[in-house]
Amino acid sequence: MKLRQLLQGLEIVGCAGDADREGEVSSVCYAASQCGKDSLFVAIPGLAHDGHDFIGEAVERGARYIVYSREMTFPDGIVAIRVADSRRALGRLARNFFGDPSSELTLVGITGTSGKTTVSYLLESMLSAAGFGCGVLGTVNYRFGGKVLPAPNTTPESCDMQKILREMADAGVTHVIAEISSHALDLRRVDECDFDLGIFTNLSPEHLDYHRDMEDYFRAKKRLFAELLALSNKPRPQKAVVNADDPWGQRLVREAAVPLLTYGLEGQSDITVAREEHSLDGIRADILLTGRILPVTSRLIGRFNLSNILAATAAATLLGAEPAAIEAGIRNLRQVPGRLERVQSPAGIHVFVDYAHKPDALTQVLETLTQLKQKRILTVFGCGGNRDRAKRPLMGQTATALSDLTIITSDNPRREDPLAIIGEIEAGVDPKEIEKTNSETPDFIAGRRAYTVIADRKAAIDAAIGLAGPGDIVLIAGKGHEDYQILATKKIAFDDRVAAAEALHARFAGCATPVFSVADVLAATGGQLAAGNADTLIYGISTDSRTVRPGNLFVALTGERFDGHAFVAGAVDDKAAAVIVAAGSGIRPETIGMRAAVIVVEDTLRALGDLANAYRRRFSIPVVGLTGSSGKTTTREMLCSILALERNVLKTEGNLNNLIGLPQTIFRLTGEHDIAVLEMGTNTRGEIERLARIAEPDIGLITNIGPAHLAGFGSVATVREEKGDLFANVRKTGTTVVNLDDEAVCEAANRWSGRRVTFSMSAAADVGLSDIRKNGVRGAGFNLLIGKAAHRVEMKVAGIHSLYNAIAAAATALACGASVEAIRRGLALFTPVSGRMEIVRLQNGAYIINDAYNANPASVREALLTLKDLKNGHNAYVFLGDMLELGDAAPEMHRKVGLLLATIGVAAVFLQGDFASVTAEGARVNGLDEGRIFLLKDDEEALAFLKKALRKGDWVLVKGSRRMKMDRIAARLIAEVGVAGTQE
Template identity: 45%
Template sequence: MKLSRILKEVKINSIYRTGAKTIKKGGFRKNSNYDPDISSLHYRAQDVQPGGLFVAIPGLFADGHDFIDQARMRGALAIVSQKPVQSDHSVTENISQTKAKQIKNDLTVIEVDNSRKTLAMISAAFFQNPSEKLNIIGITGTNGKTTTAYLIESILSAAGLKTGVIGTINYRYLGKVFENPVTTPESLDLQKILDTMQKEGVTHVVLEVSSHAIDLFRVENCFIDTGVFTNLTQDHLDYHGDMDSYWFCKKRLFTEYLPSGRKKDRAVAVINRENAKGRELFEILPVRGISTGNSADNMIRPKKIEHGLSGIAGNVLTPSGSFDFKSPLVGKHNIENILSAIGAGIALDLSLDHIKAGIENLFYIPGRLERIAGNNGCFVYVDYAHTPDALSNVLGSLKAISQKKIICVFGCGGDRDKEKRPLMGEIAGRLCDLAIVTSDNPRTEDPEKIIEHICLGLKKTCNHEYSLPSLENGFDKKGFVIEPNRRDAIKLGIDLSRRGDTVLIAGKGHEAYQILGNKTVSFSDRKEAQIALVSKAKNTNQPNKGNPKSKSSHEIPWTIADTLKATGGEIICGDVNHKFTGISIDSRNISSSQLYVAIKGEIHDGHSFAEDAVRQGIAGIIVDKDKAKDLPLTKWKEKQILCIAVKNTTKALGDLACFHRKRANASVIAITGSNGKTTTREMTAVVARQHFATLSSKGNFNNEIGLPLTLLKLNHGHKWAVVELGMNAPGEISRLGDICMPDIGVITNIGPAHLEGVGSIEGVMRAKGELLDKIKNGGTAV
């Protein structure tokens, strides 16, 4: 295409050729020297092809004027610039002699006031104004653009129209899908995409229009038939500076573009009047308007709306009549998006049947309250909510329909609007049962600093901060926790969820990456949620079903004072300043931080393995007084190994467990009976775990050794322990009851078992009945 044709509508300050002595001011002089054939347009110097035209535009991080020489070296015939281009050097630097020899072609330079605006104008001209041949629906607003775009696309498809979409997630048409790095492409890319769509048979295009695109002239000379306004709330203040500037930019789509384009006589604006700025905008529209909202003064409004975790249903009134609909989309805010999409359908004069079908055919939008499937009984959603208003809308909608607790995993982006961080924290603290604060896309900011900003607002509405260890077995109090690693934060949120709970993973939605520093790494909230759900499902039959697994490093520590108080023992030797993470009777698998209790069993005597335990690195041991004289105490004393002597180590183990049960402060259900103990215990534990962090006996851990070993695993996170009590002789249940101090005692049945120890069924009844005397005051017997 001839340069003169490309520049036909451009206001030119001057045109000249580098190296020429004459300069033409004020317009384009058409002759063979100054009017070359232009084969391609470029705004990235590295993409320039021989015979192309390069437009030097100032960017956010780099200025195209600094790369004019590169464009010239790659064969550019012409340059559009808003700065003077000298004949022997670029705008910013002199050319070396070597470089000067490489640059042989003279350039035609077109100076303009605004090279970005010019790029949009010449791009439209170069591709012969494809938007004139297409029906363009442009959507702008802080939130809801993508959802509304998907809804309109579905409506157009239901009407049998060949549709293309250009938006945040991708651009797509006729079954083809392409990555889109920004919501609204640069003007050259946008015009090229529109041209391709039009040539391949697309008739209607749904275009998400960002505020950046309006401010940077990306949609200049893109002629829009229908403009849709979703809402305006705080976002992008890092770019616009303040809300007034942001609002001024957004409304330009309706006050400047729609009424001045080549489609101005037929342009229509669809305005969501539920938003305050929407009401303001509707009053000043210079084109025909269609209002949407809940109140009776709107042209499109809902009636008898019901919404839940399964979707939205109701009736909508329009200028063309009313209709019932059911949508799988979740959330109150999606009612506004549905109304906006209906408004676009009405503006395009589509039938109500097609509009209804389009709404009902759309099952989900990637990363927009997208349900992540799982069979754990909890509801997990991934959403793009990254602004205060979006987070408030999503959490508010979920809170209104959720069955139980809401857990929210969220963060805020780095190098972006800092003012919204505490606002989002305040919202999460107010609307969640547990807020898990993590990283989003920190970019070049310190993730911990971003989290600090969030917590400034979070602490205004939620003053209880959990530590990660304290959540090992769930939570029962409204609060928040910090986990900077997003992958771990997602897993934590899902692990902590119970049947009926809702988990919202907010901020990144459809994004398949995370920006850390200057690197972009592969990361998907959706995939991480799926992995966490699968992992949780695999653990449902484990003793800690539904709970995060306990870790020994997070058990309640044992001091020497605790140990002596529990057992009544005396120190024989060793360092009295030791602390221990737990209790063990197994010298083979003991941790060096645990206290070893030497138990004398029917076959083996733990005292015989004391030295093995010492070789494992332990620092403390409890022994029978009668066995102490046979142990290498002198050697242990030299190694500062603590040795405590008691009358009976088996009884001491039970005493330690009783002491621990009291300080862990969990409630205990103790189950005994001639038959059915294990089945009843397992079923009871399953029920308890649906609501509480619950510890349960393993296998046949139901005697004077197994019961204490179970109770010694209690930590502060546990709310219930379900234990099994077995017996062979009278008095054994009584002892086990002393150890576990049950709040609830269950006797399954009395039968002819263990008669050799108790003599008769009446003896079994009396032995099992010992449990009733051990139930705590105010407890329950079943």
């Protein structure tokens, strides 16, 4: 760039040397070490060093142009330009050099003592959900377009700021969210940026080693609103969002020079809440947003985070995001690095890492956890060296007053003695109220608050994790997202989150999960302790005495063919730590030798579910519950194919979808999982309600409702009531996924008044289909309609019912916050589940459709229609077993299947079961030749006939209820003819 272009708008005091303004400038630098040939070096005064002292080095490295602000002499050949304020000049020069990038971007500045980082993550999530391209500059990192850069400062130096903004604009970023520190405002790092919007979160004592007092601190923050936004060339009518709950925010409302929007939890604000619920799982609230109520769910914790949510909501609203995108952004943000960031524990210990490093922040976090705690709070913290010393005793007072046990440790001691820092922290501890314990064997003290000192931070974290039990909270405060520790002048790798995870692993490695104390079991089940110690820890839960491991809890279930109580003694012999038995079972502690805790409950199956529910509540991840008369498993697998592209998914395996299997699935949850997908099956009224109450789903899907398990339900109306219990028991701030093409599902959805996502092949819906192209054995292609956009998908599935499963999965994934690209790719990657419309090409060129896993009237109809569609002029053969559990409707349902069979054009049908003759009669009545109908009595004879008849291109469908074991036919045929290859 020409020097004259670079100097535009710069207030120049004087020039020295060759003032040829046509000279080329290769780079603008403020660090001498960055200079090269023809660089322009700006000498700025810093907090520790002055750039004027490094001009010589800059010249030696090739700098030809110098901008400076104090008396200097320069060697020949140097163009020296004097300005009144070289810091301000650096910003203008960088703005010119990088082409004024902020003019091409929507730039949001967030300032305040606390909450900046969390608000930036929330706003990023909301704007991303709205479809904007986001870049972020903040304390944790600088990031955009998948690129992550380290953040040496919360707000970059002015030259770096302009450089990064240029990179963001060139990369297609539309919106930049920048945390703006008081240092940056005072040092004029952002004076040459045109902001669209400013956010003020709050103000409390901090950086008073830099600022003279709170008034000086506020003055720096106020510059964003009184000067920079006021002078911005951006046309936005409202340019500020201010926290009206904060006293300094109230003052800013009066003194700001731009129109603004207020938010707050107390009093009158433009954006506020109508209802709020808080737990260790997160926040559920109704936000009052410009005349409407927006229900939201967040995995962030605490009322202060609800305030942060309101700040981001207000900003996103002003930036044009729709309420749906705001809600999705809040829901999608799992946690913020180092801000009450959860370190997952299978033992039910709530471990949090937080950046709180000043008294107000630590008080806020501990007061929040105190309101939510189940048992005890254990806090690990220290104070940084060479920083504000006045806060140390205040933090010692706060931590010990609000924790059951406090471990005072080192933070970043820098050049100070860690023990001296700890001594100043201890000065704030009230010895009359807080007892000091031995650091060698620290422990809680019954009825009193206590503290100890362990200077080594890793040892302190290890001790805290070692002392905590299920239900306890461990807060590790001070460093948050930092992955280093500064000892003297040395920076070593250290991350509180990693240290906590390692301590948890060391303590519980090799132990079965979940981990409960006997007291937890009693609380969850309402049981009575007949023997043993309530403090005993149990590791893992077993319902099968053959799989009991040492430390397990054995639950004695009973059924039609078994009674687990007969195996209690054997479970104890195998070192079970505790057993759950039913009242009246006759199990007495003395009969098992008093070797295990004995818990007596009214109903052991219910107790198993209650324990699963208690364990599910330890996790703040979203849970999907899905049911339906058919298509549950295939839809589940399609959904998981989508979600697994972006998250670690726990899903129901096999047929573990009942009152025993669902708890077993929940017990497999670990801190590694991001989402759970739980299938729910039923054949008795009341099961879905119970399963849903155990799982507490955030998202509920009913694929369809039809005549299945009528032996247990009696009518389709009862099936509708049963399946509808899922919608009725979705968490209040959750989402239901509704099939608009199924009248019974729509009726069931009337029991739900909250957020819903819809899907349909015909009606206007959130997710739909168009332009379906059937590709025969290769599957089908279609346009997946989401919002106003169409996304082409090619799937390896056959049949219209499979496409219904696909849009059900897509709509559910959308409700989970999955990206459209993940939905498209996940569906394309899906391969049919074994035994469910699984197409296999045989070596002789024929095809078998293995759909033998189960059968009901709807699934049989879809399988037959798919066969008709695929056979394409070739012969079709059907092996069909009875549809079970249809009660009095069974004869008519099987007759209707026979009627349909006659229309398919089959070469032969082999029928098996008590209703085979009824199905055969229906086929004969509707015109199927008697010679094509066989009652399957001898597998060998049928297979011999088929192997002789099959020709290339022919099709075989194998279908029947699970207990008919029709899969044996598929297995024999595949084994004896051979596989040419499963369709891909």
